[in-house]
Amino acid sequence: MSDTHSHSVAYVRESMLPEQEPPASAVGVTAWVRENLFKGWANTLLTVVAIYVIYRLLAGALPWFLGGIWTTSSLAECREVLQGATGGCFSVLTERWNQLLFGFQYPSDQYWRLILAFLLLGAAAAPILFNHLPRKMLFFTALYPFLAFWLIWGGTILAPVMALAGFVAGFFAYKRLEHQSVAMGALAFVIAAAVTWWIGGFISGAAPGLLALEPVPSRDMGGFMLNMILGVVCVSLSLPFGILLALGRQSDMPIIKWICVIFIEFIRGVPLITLLFVANVVLAYFLPPGTSFDLIIRVIIMITAFASAYIAEVIRGGLAALPRGQYEAADSLGLDYAQATRLIIMPQALKISIPGIVNVAVGLFKDTTLVSVISMFDLVGMIRGPILASTEWNGVYWELWGFAVFLFFIVCYSISQYSQWLERQLQTDHR
Amino acid sequence: MSTLSDPPAESFRLSQLINDTRYRSITFQFLALILMVFAMAYLGWNLVQNLAAAGLNISYDFLGEPAGYDINQTLIDYDSRSSHWRAAMVGVLNTLLVAVLGCIMATILGVFVGVLRLSPNWLVRKLMSIYVEIFRNVPVLIWILIIMAIFVAVLPQPRDFRGDTPEATMLFDLFAFTGRGFYLPGPGFSAEWAAGGTGWLIVIAIIIAATIGTRKLGAWASKTQEATGLRPTTWYITLAIWLVPLLLAFVVMGLTWEIPALKGFNFQGGIFMRNSLIALWFALSIYTAAFIAENVRAGILAVSKGQTEAAASLGLRPKRIMNLVVLPQALRVIIPPLISQYLNLTKNSSLAIAVGYMDLTGTLGGITLNQTGRAIECVLLLMLFYLMISLGISAIMNVYNNAVKLKER
Numbered sequence: 122m123s124d125t126h127s128h129s130v131a132y133v134r135e136s137m138l139p140e141q142e143p144p145a146s147a148v149g150v151t152a153w154v155r156e157n158l159f160k161g162w163a164n165t166l167l168t169v170v171a172i173y174v175i176y177r178l179l180a181g182a183l184p185w186f187l188g189g190i191w192t193t194s195s196l197a198e199c200r201e202v203l204q205g206a207t208g209g210c211f212s213v214l215t216e217r218w219n220q221l222l223f224g225f226q227y228p229s230d231q232y233w234r235l236i237l238a239f240l241l242l243g244a245a246a247a248p249i250l251f252n253h254l255p256r257k258m259l260f261f262t263a264l265y266p267f268l269a270f271w272l273i274w275g276g277t278i279l280a281p282v283m284a285l286a287g288f289v290a291g292f293f294a295y296k297r298l299e300h301q302s303v304a305m306g307a308l309a310f311v312i313a314a315a316v317t318w319w320i321g322g323f324i325s326g327a328a329p330g331l332l333a334l335e336p337v338p339s340r341d342m343g344g345f346m347l348n349m350i351l352g353v354v355c356v357s358l359s360l361p362f363g364i365l366l367a368l369g370r371q372s373d374m375p376i377i378k379w380i381c382v383i384f385i386e387f388i389r390g391v392p393l394i395t396l397l398f399v400a401n402v403v404l405a406y407f408l409p410p411g412t413s414f415d416l417i418i419r420v421i422i423m424i425t426a427f428a429s430a431y432i433a434e435v436i437r438g439g440l441a442a443l444p445r446g447q448y449e450a451a452d453s454l455g456l457d458y459a460q461a462t463r464l465i466i467m468p469q470a471l472k473i474s475i476p477g478i479v480n481v482a483v484g485l486f487k488d489t490t491l492v493s494v495i496s497m498f499d500l501v502g503m504i505r506g507p508i509l510a511s512t513e514w515n516g517v518y519w520e521l522w523g524f525a526v527f528l529f530f531i532v533c534y535s536i537s538q539y540s541q542w543l544e545r546q547l548q549t550d551h552r
Numbered sequence: 553m554s555t556l557s558d559p560p561a562e563s564f565r566l567s568q569l570i571n572d573t574r575y576r577s578i579t580f581q582f583l584a585l586i587l588m589v590f591a592m593a594y595l596g597w598n599l600v601q602n603l604a605a606a607g608l609n610i611s612y613d614f615l616g617e618p619a620g621y622d623i624n625q626t627l628i629d630y631d632s633r634s635s636h637w638r639a640a641m642v643g644v645l646n647t648l649l650v651a652v653l654g655c656i657m658a659t660i661l662g663v664f665v666g667v668l669r670l671s672p673n674w675l676v677r678k679l680m681s682i683y684v685e686i687f688r689n690v691p692v693l694i695w696i697l698i699i700m701a702i703f704v705a706v707l708p709q710p711r712d713f714r715g716d717t718p719e720a721t722m723l724f725d726l727f728a729f730t731g732r733g734f735y736l737p738g739p740g741f742s743a744e745w746a747a748g749g750t751g752w753l754i755v756i757a758i759i760i761a762a763t764i765g766t767r768k769l770g771a772w773a774s775k776t777q778e779a780t781g782l783r784p785t786t787w788y789i790t791l792a793i794w795l796v797p798l799l800l801a802f803v804v805m806g807l808t809w810e811i812p813a814l815k816g817f818n819f820q821g822g823i824f825m826r827n828s829l830i831a832l833w834f835a836l837s838i839y840t841a842a843f844i845a846e847n848v849r850a851g852i853l854a855v856s857k858g859q860t861e862a863a864a865s866l867g868l869r870p871k872r873i874m875n876l877v878v879l880p881q882a883l884r885v886i887i888p889p890l891i892s893q894y895l896n897l898t899k900n901s902s903l904a905i906a907v908g909y910m911d912l913t914g915t916l917g918g919i920t921l922n923q924t925g926r927a928i929e930c931v932l933l934l935m936l937f938y939l940m941i942s943l944g945i946s947a948i949m950n951v952y953n954n955a956v957k958l959k960e961r
Binding site: 374392394403408409410493522533 | 573577580581584585588595598599601602603605671672673674675676679685686688689690691692693694697698701705899900902903905906913917921927928931934935938939941942943
């Protein structure tokens with residue numbers, strides 16, 4: 122049959138033609154540009170507007186940045202060097218570098234302590250942030266708060282060591298009684314820790330000179346370091362409190378639930394600045410007469426309360442998002458409330474809450490600038506106060522604020538990028 | 553030969569309070585309550601002792617005393633002889649003013665940016681995400697201070713408008729943008745009986761009436777449509793409902809515009825918006841808009857493409873697809889976070905104190921507190937005010953959420 126067919130048609134191609142190259146307008150850069158920048162007149166118009174905006178921004182910023190002066194000692198000198206040319210006076214950054222980072226009262230021969238504490242912070246945070254690092258590094262993380270306190274505030278090393286000893290004693294007491302019930306364990310923890318601290322107070326009081334660094338009072342902290350201290354301390358403290366508050370709010374016990382609800386809603390309903398006012402002028406009335414807490418500690422208390430309420434709400438969202446079956450499965454395995462929460466509920470709820478927690482952390486870190494309003498000299502306070510008010514640098518707005526924007530952007534943007542990375546790492550469902 | 557014995561009678565033993573989950577919660581709650589009461593009592597006792605030591609008491613009498621300080625931006629009559637309570641009210645209104653202005657501008661800007669972030673144009677998309685990232689990741693306090701600095705540095709001072717060849721001119725001879733603030737034409741009423749607040753009350757009443765009228769009209773039109781299948785044309789009636797009474801009222805009351813004019817070293821007349829108000833307004837709007845843009849983007853992305861396609865396959869036209877299918881679903885995702893952004897903006901407006909705008913934090917929590925030394929009372933009132941606003945907005949949000957939530961079985 123095929124013969125007849127081949128005879129009936131005049132010509133049959135017996136081999137495939139080679140594929141032709143796609144037209145130049147459909148591949149490579151040209152196609153991308155056509156598709157993404159000049160598709161239709163509206164799109165083209167947008168592109169033109171966008172290019173104009175970018176041009177204006179660059180034309181304004183680049184000469185100013187590239188023509189900047191980095192080595193003079195006052196604005197007047199800067200203007201002399203520039204002689205009317207465009208350029209920023211970045212020498213304010215180099216000249217006041219230490220003030221911007223560490224405040225203006227920290228003894229300058231002790232800066233190494235702050236730098237060391239900052240570097241160690243990286244080492245301490247690493248095993249928490251990156252799961253594949255050796256777990257033994259967590260020991261250092263546990264030691265870090267005490268080490269950092271010693272480095273930053275100075276004084277005898279006995280005080281932080283005794284504080285640590287209290288926690289260790291509490292931990293062993295908890296381990297001994299844990300098998301009875303978690304509540305008993307917690308009670309034992311509190312008692313053992315309190316006793317150790319009480320004894321420790323005498324010991325560190327007896328030898329105030331042992332391995333002592335020059336003590337620095339809290340009011341001398343300042344600059345970006347103060348933002349870092351407040352941010353790191355308050356976020357780490359508010360996580361456990363936030364978890365407790367969230368569990369309390371979800372609990373079946375009406376009294377505990379309502380205590381938590383009122384606390385959370387009250388804190389979330391008022392601006393942070395009113396809480397800072399409380400720390401500044403009101404809190405002292407509620408503390409025992411004769412005691413005087415540092416302003417920085419009062420601020421830490423209030424910011425931690427603030428952040429805990431927000432973190433509690435985030436974690437409550439995570440708890441609510443867990444399917445009911447998880448709770449029931451834990452019950453059917455015979456786990457009690459503490460075990461179920463620790464082993465089944467919290468790991469999943471926290472995983473769901475990671476983006477929210479990071480948002481709160483970033484927000485909190487940004488909010489630490491508010492302490493400048495109650496006259497603490499953090500980065501913003503340093504810029505507004507001692508630097509812009511000085512005769513040498515009066516009027517150098519752009520360079521200083523640009524630097525502040527840059528610092529905060531770097532920190533906050535990296536945190537949010539990290540959280541996105543972590544979310545991808547923890548994703549166990551197949552979507 | 554076994555007899556069934558009764559199960560052992562349930563007798564309550566004290567150890568059940570710790571070991572029996574049925575009773576343990578009562579123990580815990582009791583302990584929590586005791587602890588709570590003790591903590592409260594302890595703090596209260598400290599307070600009493602501290603107040604006694606300082607020779608103070610808790611009293612709100614200071615609110616009736618003359619404030620003795622001036623406020624440079626007020627919506628209601630105020631001078632330095634007015635009471636502290638009046639100053640606080642000025643502050644409340646100023647807070648609400650900047651919050652409302654900020655919410656409006658942040659919404660407009662945020663929706664605009666959020667839509668552009670989904671634009672097919674790569675360059676615009678990138679530009680918008682840079683904007684969002686930069687503004688979201690830097691404290692709002694810094695933005696407020698930067699914009700304030702820009703205002704003072706870039707805009708001309710009122711004195712630059714003087715002389716025969718001034719360095720700066722007014723826009724259309726109506727608006728003057730100076731580093732000290734914006735001067736705008738202010739409406740007023742020439743009829744004597746409408747000169748005070750009365751005229752504005754009448755205008756507000758007319759607007760409310762017109763809103764109700766328009767809604768009634770819409771309901772009537774829908775009813776007619778359901779009955780007859782034809783929707784009556786109503787747009788000119790709507791227009792009339794809105795415009796005719798308003799125009800009539802303006803003519804009767806004699807609407808006049810007061811144009812700001814340069815007198816001496818400053819502008820006089822019209823509406824004056826201080827630089828601190830404008831800097832705060834812009835900064836809060838731009839900052840919040842970055843967050844709103846993300847919400848809008850997420851909301852639009854949350855409506856799956858299948859919805860649009862399904863609607864199209866039913867034969868709906870693009871405009872109706874947008875109005876009937878996409879928007880209702882997107883809004884359900886967008887509005888709750890949008891309202892909480894409004895709340896954040898209102899709370900952030902308390903940063904006004906950094907640029908010297910006299911909102912409630914500036915008056916009651918600032919100067920009044922410092923002058924009278926009544927820290928506890930002032931801070932308490934301040935917190936109560938913000939708490940009221942927050943709880944009010946949360947209540948509205950709950951009503952809305954209940955109205956739009958998916959009606960499931």
